[in-house]
Amino acid sequence: MMVSSNFTVGAWLFVMIFCMAFDLGFTVYKYVKRRFDEIYSAESVLPKRIIHGVVYLIFLVLAYEAIRVRAEGELFTGLLFLVYTAFSAIAIFIVVDIVISIRKLRRKRAA
Amino acid sequence: MTPIETFSLIFLATILLLISEIEYKVIVALLAAIFSIYFGVSYGLYGIEDVYHMMDMETVLFIVASLILFESLNETGFFKFLSLLVFKKLRLKGLFVVYVLLAFATLFSGIAENTITMIIMTEITLSVFTPRRVDPRATVALEGVMSNVGGLLLPISSIPGLIVATRKNIGAEEFLIIGTPLIFVLLGVSILYYRLVLARQELGIEELQVVVDDPWKTVENKSVLARSLLIFSLFIVGVLVSDNLGFTPSYVAFFFVALMFMFSGEDPRRILSKISWDVPFFVACFSIFVESLDRAGVLTLVGSYLELLISASNFLGSFVFLLISGIFASVITNISVVLLLLPIVDKISRTGGLNPHPLYWSIIIGSNIGGGLTLYGSLPVLLSASLAEKEGHKIGFGFYEKRIAPIVFLQLLVSGFYILLLEILGVL
Numbered sequence A: 001m002m003v004s005s006n007f008t009v010g011a012w013l014f015v016m017i018f019c020m021a022f023d024l025g026f027t028v029y030k031y032v033k034r035r036f037d038e039i040y041s042a043e044s045v046l047p048k049r050i051i052h053g054v055v056y057l058i059f060l061v062l063a064y065e066a067i068r069v070r071a072e073g074e075l076f077t078g079l080l081f082l083v084y085t086a087f088s089a090i091a092i093f094i095v096v097d098i099v100i101s102i103r104k105l106r107r108k109r110a111a
Numbered sequence B: 001m002t003p004i005e006t007f008s009l010i011f012l013a014t015i016l017l018l019i020s021e022i023e024y025k026v027i028v029a030l031l032a033a034i035f036s037i038y039f040g041v042s043y044g045l046y047g048i049e050d051v052y053h054m055m056d057m058e059t060v061l062f063i064v065a066s067l068i069l070f071e072s073l074n075e076t077g078f079f080k081f082l083s084l085l086v087f088k089k090l091r092l093k094g095l096f097v098v099y100v101l102l103a104f105a106t107l108f109s110g111i112a113e114n115t116i117t118m119i120i121m122t123e124i125t126l127s128v129f130t131p132r133r134v135d136p137r138a139t140v141a142l143e144g145v146m147s148n149v150g151g152l153l154l155p156i157s158s159i160p161g162l163i164v165a166t167r168k169n170i171g172a173e174e175f176l177i178i179g180t181p182l183i184f185v186l187l188g189v190s191i192l193y194y195r196l197v198l199a200r201q202e203l204g205i206e207e208l209q210v211v212v213d214d215p216w217k218t219v220e221n222k223s224v225l226a227r228s229l230l231i232f233s234l235f236i237v238g239v240l241v242s243d244n245l246g247f248t249p250s251y252v253a254f255f256f257v258a259l260m261f262m263f264s265g266e267d268p269r270r271i272l273s274k275i276s277w278d279v280p281f282f283v284a285c286f287s288i289f290v291e292s293l294d295r296a297g298v299l300t301l302v303g304s305y306l307e308l309l310i311s312a313s314n315f316l317g318s319f320v321f322l323l324i325s326g327i328f329a330s331v332i333t334n335i336s337v338v339l340l341l342l343p344i345v346d347k348i349s350r351t352g353g354l355n356p357h358p359l360y361w362s363i364i365i366g367s368n369i370g371g372g373l374t375l376y377g378s379l380p381v382l383l384s385a386s387l388a389e390k391e392g393h394k395i396g397f398g399f400y401e402k403r404i405a406p407i408v409f410l411q412l413l414v415s416g417f418y419i420l421l422l423e424i425l426g427v428l
Helices: A002-039 A043-070 A074-110 B003-020 B025-042 B048-054 B057-075 B078-090 B095-111 B114-132 B137-150 B159-168 B172-201 B222-240 B249-263 B268-273 B278-296 B298-312 B314-331 B334-352 B356-373 B379-390 B397-403 B405-425
Strands: none
Touching: A002 A043, A002 A074, A043 A074, A043 B003, A043 B025, B003 B025, B003 B278, B003 B298, B025 B048, B025 B278, B048 B278, B057 B078, B057 B114, B057 B159, B057 B222, B057 B249, B057 B268, B057 B278, B078 B095, B078 B114, B078 B222, B095 B114, B095 B137, B095 B172, B114 B137, B114 B379, B137 B172, B137 B356, B137 B379, B137 B397, B137 B405, B159 B172, B159 B278, B159 B334, B159 B356, B172 B222, B172 B356, B172 B397, B172 B405, B222 B249, B278 B298, B278 B334, B298 B314, B298 B334, B314 B334, B314 B356, B314 B405, B334 B356, B356 B379, B356 B405, B397 B405
C-alpha cells in the first residue's frame, strides 16, 4: 500500500514537472516563433530561418551543458530533468519549424 | 559532453551566424567569447585571469591607433583633393579615366581604411560617369575589389595584414618587398580584364572626361591638411622602424595619435566619434574565442584535415592554402578567417616540419582578395554597391557574380602562382 502511494506521488510529481516544463518550453517557443515570423515573413529568407533555427538548437544544447557542467550531485538531478524537459519542448517545436521551412523551400524550388 | 564537442558546437553556431549574417558580427563575436569563457573556465582549460592575455591587446591597440590616424587624414579632405588634382593635371579621357580611378582605389586603400577609400572613390566615380550617362556599376564594383588588393601594401593597410604582421613579426619592409610587386601585377591584370571584357559592354565609355574646377575647394583648412599629412607620414616611417627603436608598433602608433590630436588642429572628439569601433571590438572578442578553440583541441582537429590536404598537394601547399583562405573569406568576414587559420598554420608547420612563412602570406593575400568573390563577402565591395544603389545604379548579385567575380578568381590564381614563384626563388 505504502509503495503504491509513493509511486502515485512520484508519478504525480513527474507529470506536474513534465507539464510545467512543457508549458514553459512552449511559451518560449511562441516568443521565438513570433520573432521568426517578424524577421522572416518573406519566402525568400526561408534559408535564413532554417539556419537561425539550427543555431537556436545548438544554443539549447549549450545552455543545457552550461547548467550540467556546474550542477553536479544528487540535489541537481531534479533541476536538470526540469531543464531538460523544457529545452526538449522548445527544441521539438523548433525542429518542426525547420522541417516546415525546408518543405516550403523545396515546394518553392519545385514550382 | 567533452570540451572538444562543446567547443565544436560553439564553432558551428558562430560560423552559421557569420555566414547567414542573422546577427551583427560584433554580437556574434561577443556571444562566441561569452560561451567560450564560460566553458573554458568551467572545464578548467584556463582561468578567468588568462582571458585578458587571450585578447591580443597589442593587435587591438594598434588597430585603434591606426583607425584614428586614418580618420584624421581623411577628415582633412586629402584623398579627394589628391584625386581631383591628378585628374586636373593629366586631363584624362575615355578608358584612362577608369584606369586612374582603379589605381587610386588601390593606392588609397593602401594608406587609408577600405571603407573611407570606397566612400570617396564611389563619390568621384559617380560624379564622372553620371553626367555622361555611362553605366558606372562595373567600375564602382571593381574599385571595391581593387581596394581589397591595396590592403597588401603595408601591414597597416588592412586588418588581416595587420593581425598577421603583429602576431608573426612581419615587418613593413617585407610587405613592401612582397606586397607591392603583387599589387602592380594585380592592378595590371584587372586593367587588362576591364579593357578586354568589361569595357566592351559599356556604352559611351570613350566619351568619359573629368572636368575639375579647383581641387582646393575640397580642403577646408590647408594648414590642418599639411600638419596632418606630415604626422601621418611620420607615423608610417615610425612603424617601419619600430623594431629598431625597441618599441612595439602600438606604442609608436599611439605616440603619433597624441601628436595628431595636439598639433593637427583637428577636433579629437569628432575624430573619435567617427572611428569604426566595431573592428577592435570584434578582433578582441574573436581572439578569445579562437584561443579557446585552440585550448579545447578543435583547431588541432581542423588542422589535421587541412594538413592532409596541404601534404597531398605537395609543393602546391601555399597555393592551395591561398585558395582556401580566399573561399573562406568570401563567406565569412576576413578577420575571422585570419584569426582562425593563423593558429592552424602554426600547428601544421610544427607537426609537418613546413616553413610557415609562405602560408602566412597565403592567409594575408587570400583573406584580403577572396572577400571579393561574392557581393556580400567584402565590406568595401558591399559599401560601393549600396552607395551606387542610392544613386539609382543597382549592383545585383547576378551582375556581380557574372562580371566582377571572375576577375577576383583570376587575381587569386595569379597571387597563388606569385607565392609559388617566390618560394621557388627562395624569397619566402
